[in-house]
Amino acid sequence: MTGKSGPRRVTSADVAREAKVSRATVSYVLNDAAHQKIPEATRQRVREAAARLGYAPSAAARSLRRGRSDIVLGLLPDWPIEHVLGRLVQQLTDALAQHELTFLVHSAAHPARPLREVWRALTPAAVLALDAFPEAEADAVRAAGIEVVMAVHGSARSGHRSPLVPEEPIGAAQARYLGRAHRRLGYAYPDLARLGVLARPRLDGVRKVCAELGLPEPDVRTVPVDPDGAVEAVKAWLAADPPVTGVCAFNDDVAMAVLAALRWLGLRAPRDLAVIGVDDIRAAALARPPLTTIVRDTEAIARGLARRIVDTLDGARVSADPIEDPLLVLVRVSA
CATH class of the missing domain: 3.40.50.2300 (Response regulator)
Structure with missing residues (x-):
């Protein structure tokens, strides 16, 4: 029984035949090998042949060349x-x-x-x-x-x-923003235990700033992303002595659950309870009212992580400092 195979992969030998050069020349040109005196016209012919044939070096070949x-x-x-x-x-x-x-x-x-x-x-x-x-x-x-x-x-x-990439500065930024106008803060903790690695240091940042500003310990409530659980948390904050008037939420999803609970109770942010989130998800600007939030520079984080990886692979000195993550308070209506 015979079967029809798929298109054959283009190899460096095909490029060499097309350009009428040796496979070694193809390798030198496409890998930008140093110390090889190859005329520019030949280099151009090899590149054009590779482009015409759709040649791409295999991952195995690249790994062999780099040694990793x-x-x-x-x-x-x-x-x-x-x-x-x-x-x-x-x-x-x-x-x-x-x-x-x-x-x-x-x-x-x-x-x-x-x-x-x-x-x-x-x-x-x-x-x-x-x-x-x-x-x-x-x-x-x-x-x-x-x-x-x-x-x-x-x-x-x-x-x-x-x-x-530390998380504590996020909570600190939230608390500093709300702490200017509020004398008692709450913290809306997520109800997913696996998010604790992010939530705990963010809460630590809120606690640290509350202490710096002479505010009481933040009133921490677990807020599920559902109306009933969020309503109970909002009721508890408003009934506290003294009452909570500003809430730092773990992220925008949790913050919008708090906003929904306020509407359910016939209340309004920021008049009855100011709310600030994290992440600036797409729905944050569409929330009722639009959500004030902390914006992270994820592109700077990605560049920083990539730089650390490349430097380590190259044996270069790698900084032990955290990657800089500029934070922006995006002010809308909720806080």
Whole structure:
């Protein structure tokens, strides 16, 4: 029995025949090999032949040339993949591509393939985990010859004393903004335990600024993204002694749940309760009232992470300081 095969992959031999040069010349030209005295006319002929045939060097060939893979394995924790996380993944893909690295993402959401199977199959140049990375797993990765293991929210013995991208400044920025006009703040904590790695330091930032401003400890309430749970939290804040008049929410989704609860109770932000979110998701500007929020520079984060990975791969000195993440308070109506 015979079957029809798909189109044959164009090889460097095809390019060599088309350009009437040797395969070595094709390799020198397309790989920009130094110290090769090849006439510019020949170089142009090789490039045109490669373009005409649609030739692209294989990943295996690139890896052989560099002495390592061009893959960076990105490990996503079991977090909701929504607007901001999706944007960061795209920006990391773009930032790493500028260094001829390919960003491949693996989600830990159940029932994902075990992580160890993934990195063994891919043998990436580097592993970037958005959450903390287990030390035992990091040791196993390095033992397999993968030298770069970086974790955004956990060191994995990377030498970073603090997270690469700290979350505490976000809560601090929220509290500083509301603390100018409010004497008691609340914190709307998410009801997904797996988001604690982000929520806890953000809450720590709120607490720190409250202490600096001489305000009471923030009144922390878990706010699910549903009307009933959010209504109960709002009632508790308003009934506190003294009452909460400004709420720092974990993110925009939680903030909009608080705004919905206020409307359900016949109340209004910011008159009855000011609310500030994080992330500036697309719906934030359409909320009732439009949501004041903290905007992160995810592009700067992506560039910074890519730079750390490339520098580490190249053996260059890598800063131990957190990546700069300029924060902007986008003022709308809710606070």
